[in-house]
């Protein structure tokens with residue numbers, strides 16, 4: 001997609017790009033951002049690319065008080081062939097639109113959102129790092145911009161897209177983590193905002209994360225808010241378990257974020273002929289399988305890490321070691337296959353990647 005379709009103001013003070021092997025997550029932002037406004041009666045208007053910089057907001061701007069904000073997160077990858085590909089850009093743009101609807105925001109121009117990804121990455125193509133395992137992270141966001149202290153869905157919004165070159169999540173190979181199934185903290189309940197990628201879900205996840213870290217675990221495994229027994233999500237990732245020959249993940253039934261990595265992993269495992277169930281699963285079933293040796297693997301899925309194997313699962317004072325604390329065979333195969341498609345090293349049978357035209 002040509003970047004020429006959007007007005008662009010180029011920076012006069014380009015930043016120095018950090019060396020690829022110094023990159024971590026989200027600390028370095030690129031030179032430009034994509035902006036677009038919404039006003040009731042006018043719709044979405046004024047898409048444009050501008051130099052990256054601070055936003056100026058009135059202190060009474062509604063998002064700062066009531067959190068009417070959504071975001072998404074996806075990546076662009078530079079392949080060994082030098083080409084830049086986005087992974088499942090259309091699906092991310094469609095999910096962004098669903099998040100908007102759930103948070104009482106106006107319908108998004110999904111195609112324009114997707115083109116904003118392509119246009120900005122095209123302008124910033126030199127910021128897509130080259131070292132294997134690195135990528136360019138895209139963070140589209142919408143905030144409510146009414147200046148008013150009343151609680152209501154806003155009449156005006158700002159869409160912004162910013163980009164950050166990120167390092168390899170696994171610098172020394174895929175590494176299992178310790179997770180704690182919490183009987184204290186809840187992530188989402190049906191009828192709430194769990195299905196939306198919204199700022200509020202992250203704000204309310206901080207206390208659970210803090211308590212898990214204090215207890216010596218990396219992440220929280222959330223259980224459902226009503227019965228406190230069904231698996232929900234792990235940290236900000238979707239959760240999958242392999243018990244015997246069945247792979248199980250909780251269904252999209254009102255509390256769970258419809259992860260793009262989740263959908264991709266499910267598709268691949270079905271392609272491979274595995275038995276995959278989207279069904280409710282209790283922590284007691286997982287712990288029992290852990291004790292009797294049928295719990296083979298457990299992992300989280302998300303854009304940042306692709307897969308995150310669980311080496312230890314803690315619940316009510318008991319720790320279960322999974323696969324000897326090592327990355328399981330299926331977890332590793334999913335990681336290798338998905339990253340192979342993302343970097344254009346393997347073929348892409350479902351057409352998940354789209355190449356970005358550079359300036």
Ligand SMILES: *Cc1c(COP(=O)(O)O)cnc(C)c1O
Nearest residue numbers: 236237238257259260261302303
């Ligand atoms: C973003 C997110 C995920 C992962 O989604 P991906 O599309 O795979 O990156 C899972 N759970 C929550 C709560 C999230 O916010």
